[in-house]
Amino acid sequence: MYALVENNEITKLINYPKSLVIGDVRYPAKIFQLWSQSELNAIGIYEVITDSTNYKDPEYYINTNEQYSFANNQVTKSWGTATPKRLDDENAVDENGDPVLDSNGVQLVNYGLKTEKIRNIKAQASNLLSKHDWQVVKATEVSDYSVPTEITTYRSNVRSKSNEMETSINNCTTVDQLKALYEYTEDDDGNITRPLAEFPEEI
Numbered sequence: 069m070y071a072l073v074e075n076n077e078i079t080k081l082i083n084y085p086k087s088l089v090i091g092d093v094r095y096p097a098k099i100f101q102l103w104s105q106s107e108l109n110a111i112g113i114y115e116v117i118t119d120s121t122n123y124k125d126p127e128y129y130i131n132t133n134e135q136y137s138f139a140n141n142q143v144t145k146s147w148g149t150a151t152p153k154r155l156d157d158e159n160a161v162d163e164n165g166d167p168v169l170d171s172n173g174v175q176l177v178n179y180g181l182k183t184e185k186i187r188n189i190k191a192q193a194s195n196l197l198s199k200h201d202w203q204v205v206k207a208t209e210v211s212d213y214s215v216p217t218e219i220t221t222y223r224s225n226v227r228s229k230s231n232e233m234e235t236s237i238n239n240c241t242t243v244d245q246l247k248a249l250y251e252y253t254e255d256d257d258g259n260i261t262r263p264l265a266e267f268p269e270e271i
Contacts, residue, residue, distance in 0.1 A: 069116040070100070070108075071136060071143040078136050078143060082113070114143040124150040128181065128247045152243035154180040181246055185237050193230035196267060197223055218271060225268045233264055 072080040072090065082088070085100035090111055099108065105115065116136070123131055132148035160168040160176035167175045200223060203215045240246040249264040 069145075071114050071116050071138070073112045073114055073138050073143065076138060078138050081116075081136070109141065114138070114141070116143050116145050119144050119146040122147045122149055125247065128153055128243045154178070155182055155240065155243060155246065156180045157183055181243065182237050182240065185246065186234050189230055189233045189237070192267060193226050196226050196270060199270070222268060222271050229265065229267050236264055 070082040071078050072082065072088070074090075080088075085097045087097050088095055090113075095111070099113075108114070129150040129152055131150045134145050134147055137144050137146070157180050158178050160178050162168055169175055200215075200219050203219055204223075206213050207215045236249055237246065240249070250262055252260050252262045254260045
């Protein structure tokens, strides 16, 4: 990305090389490939440098809109301070602080990150368990059939791991703690793990 700077002000952002008019001169798109940076700068075209210092993972943070500035012969794209998303649920209220109700008169809830993550964990667990549900159903309908021990153990481990993950999520008091649960690291032996751990291997 490039920017056109005129009188020390950014007047145009250029997302891709294209023909453009500066002053009374039309310049072809090829100048972006053929001219040096100093030659482009001489007519007011600067490559945009990205400063991601304040930009944070949008899954956990609300970033400000990007902003562009020109200083010391450089155009920089940057962001303001990011705001952590809400961790916990809260009741929905309007601008006057009054409850926001649904059509049945029940107060709406704005769900936080913890609830979203736990819903995902539950959905994963449900998907893993559903693959063997037919065996559980069969065991209730066929008297001489029982669910194999390895399956009952596996299902128990899935539920246990799901509960463990939910506890870890609920114990977080900051967005950074929650985010850290999902960050994978590799040890000296090449094992890749995350603090939240994983569900048992499918069988």
